[in-house]
Every structure is written in structure tokens, then in C-alpha cells.
Amino acid sequence: MISFLKKHTIAYVFMLPAVVFLILLLLVPIINVFIKSFYESNLLIVGDDLFIGLQNFINVMQDPLFWTNVKNSIVYTFGSVGGEYVVGLGTAILLNQNIKGRAFFRGAMIIPWVxxxxxxxxxxxWMLNPDYGIINVLLMNIGILDQSINxxxxxxxxxxxxxxxxxxxxxxxxxxxFLAVLQTINKNELEAAEIDGANMFQKFWNITFPKLKGISIILIVLHLIWTFNNFDFIWILTEGGPLNATETLAIATYKEAFMKYHYGTASAISVLMVVILIGMMALYFWLQNKQEAKGDN
Incomplete structure (x- = not known):
């Protein structure tokens, strides 16, 4: 053990600043949030925190708005991740085809992300504005809408x-x-399946889709976490409105902490978000393992 440490001393020395930075940036605030969730804490009254145990959690879960926020968070998360997966897979398959202007389309596709x-x-x-937004104008011009929608x-x-x-x-x-994985698929497998009489759907389901399983799991897990905690897009678009219709737990946490200054309540909501997210991940992996067990049988 000592010889191992001596051998890698330089590596640990270079890693130390990054480890300290991560601890100060992530671990310390997370611990502080868990501690503050047990206190009645107000950002306007410094140093006057009162330990109240689980009362913050009880107050939060007794508030009907909390459960509305939970529902909104789940709908927003699964709706977004499901839509991203379908659109992402569809565009990857299209951009993997030998079409004219493929390089241009591959470059243009990345614009929304950057x-x-x-x-x-x-x-x-601006585009979704009911008075002058281009979305309403286009939909009315092609006859899909009779009047603009807010x-x-x-x-x-x-x-x-x-x-x-x-x-x-x-x-x-x-x-x-997905496109990176599709580029690695052996064309001979697809050609052999086509010779055997497989149609386009059968080739995709039996050859292409199984090879996307690994990257699919990674993408879904990452985006479940990112989307569930997403704050910026909803805040910019609606600020959680109208009438809390798009208010998620992330938006509620922000409002409690920085608009109402109830830091203890905001911390309790954050802890509950972690619990819900862990439950979602556990359910996802349980369903995934159950599916794999059926496949093995």
C-alpha cells in the first residue's frame, strides 16, 4: 500500500486541487441543504435559525401545491425525455442515410444544443406570443388554427x-x-438480413435497436436527472405559470428560497426532490432488470 502511494504521489498531488474544488462546490452545499432542512431558516434573518426537526417536511407535504408540483415535475420530465428520445432516434436514423447534403444537415442539427x-x-x-408570434401566424396561414393560441x-x-x-x-x-453508434453497425449484417427477407422494420428491431440499448440507458438516466432538476427553461418561458400549471419542484424551491426567503422550506423541498429522483432511478433500473430477465428466459 505504501509503495503504491509513493508510486502515484505525483498523480494525487495534481488531483488534489480538483478534489478540493469539487468538495467545496458540491459536497459542502449539499450537506448544508440537508442540515438546513431541519431548521426554520430565513435568509433575511442571519444567525437566527431554529431547529424544528421534521416540521419543514410535514408542512411541505401538507401543502396541496407541493403535490401539484410533483405531478408537474413528473409530467415535464417523462414528457421531455420521451420526446427527446423519439426525435433524437428518428433524426439519427435519417442522418445515417446516404442522402444529399447530409454533412450540412448534421451540422445544422446541433444548433439548438449550442x-x-x-x-x-x-x-x-417571442415565437409563441399570441399577438405577434410566428408560430400562430404560420399555423393560421396553413389552416391548422382559426385563431391564435396563447x-x-x-x-x-x-x-x-x-x-x-x-x-x-x-x-x-x-x-x-445514437449516430455515433449507428456508424459502428456492420453493414454486412443488415445486407444479410435483407437477403433473408427481413423488411426495414425487422432489420431495425432485431439488429439496429439492440445495439443502441447501452447508449439508450445512459442517455435516459442522465436526462431524467437533468430534466427533473431543470430550472432555467421553465423560468424563462413561464416562471411556473399560468396558475402554477408549469411550476415544478425546482421552480418551487427557487421561489421559496429567493422570493419568500424561506431557506429551511426550500431545503426540505430539495431533499424531497433527491428522494423522488432516487425512487425514479430505482424504478427505472428495476424495470430494466426485469426486462433483461425476461429476455434471458
Missing amino acids: VPIVVAGMTWR WLGSETTAMFSVIWVNVWRSFPFYTIS
Whole structure:
């Protein structure tokens, strides 16, 4: 053990600043949030925290708005991840074909991912505006709509609109990942299957899709975490409105901490978010393992 440490001393020395930085940036704030969740803490009153045990959690879970926020978070997360997966897979398959201008389309596809979130969010707010937004103008000109819709200002369309914008923003990440895997598939396998009489769907389901399973798991898990904690896009587009129709747990945490200054309550919501996220991940992996067990049998 001592010889191992001596041999890798230089490596550990160079790693130390990064480890210290990560501890100060991530671990210390996380621990502080867990501690503060047991206190009545107000950001306007420094040093006057009162230990109240689980009362913050009880107050939060007794609030009907909390469960609305939970529902909104789940709908937003699964709607976004599902949409991103379908659109990303579809565009990857199209861009893997030998089509004219493929290089151009591959380059253009990445634009939503590289555009700054604030710029993209403000642009979509303008495009979805009920008075002068280009989306309503286009849909009315082609006869789909008879009158303009307040996409972000109506309870019935706000969540759909926010999910759509998030899908538009994130699907290139899926496309690039899927396309990288599709490029590695042996063409001879597809040709052999075609000779054996397999149609396009059968080739995709039996040859292509199984090879995408590994990257699919990674993408879905990462984006479940990222989307569940997403704050910026919803805040820019709707700020959680109208009438809390798009208010997720991340938005509620921000409002409690920086608008109402209830830091203890915000910390409790954050801890509950972690618990819900762990439960979602556990359920996903359980279903995944169950599916694999059926496949092995």
C-alpha cells in the first residue's frame, strides 16, 4: 500500500486541487441543504435559525401545491425525455442515410444544443406570443388554427409548450450519441438480413435497436436527472405559470428560497426532490432488470 502511494504521489498531488474544488462546490452545499432542512431558516434573518426537526417536511407535504408540483415535475420530465428520445432516434436514423447534403444537415442539427439557453428561451417566448408570434401566424396561414393560441399563457397548453421547447433544445445530444453508434453497425449484417427477407422494420428491431440499448440507458438516466432538476427553461418561458400549471419542484424551491426567503422550506423541498429522483432511478433500473430477465428466459 505504501509503495503504491509513493508510486502515484505525483498523480494525487495534481488531483488534489480538483478534489478540493469539487468538495467545496458540491459536497459542502449539499450537506448544508440537508442540515438546513431541519431548521426554520430565513435568509433575511442571519444567525437566527431554529431547529424544528421534521416540521419543514410535514408542512411541505401538507401543502396541496407541493403535490401539484410533483405531478408537474413528473409530467415535464417523462414528457421531455420521451420526446427527446423519439426525435433524437428518428433524426439519427435519417442522418445515417446516404442522402444529399447530409454533412450540412448534421451540422445544422446541433444548433439548438449550442445556442445559449437564455437566448433560446427568449426567442421561443417571442415565437409563441399570441399577438405577434410566428408560430400562430404560420399555423393560421396553413389552416391548422382559426385563431391564435396563447401557448404559454393557457393552463391547457403551457406544459405542452414548455416540454416541446425542451425537446427542441435537447434532442441533438441524443442524435449525436445514437449516430455515433449507428456508424459502428456492420453493414454486412443488415445486407444479410435483407437477403433473408427481413423488411426495414425487422432489420431495425432485431439488429439496429439492440445495439443502441447501452447508449439508450445512459442517455435516459442522465436526462431524467437533468430534466427533473431543470430550472432555467421553465423560468424563462413561464416562471411556473399560468396558475402554477408549469411550476415544478425546482421552480418551487427557487421561489421559496429567493422570493419568500424561506431557506429551511426550500431545503426540505430539495431533499424531497433527491428522494423522488432516487425512487425514479430505482424504478427505472428495476424495470430494466426485469426486462433483461425476461429476455434471458
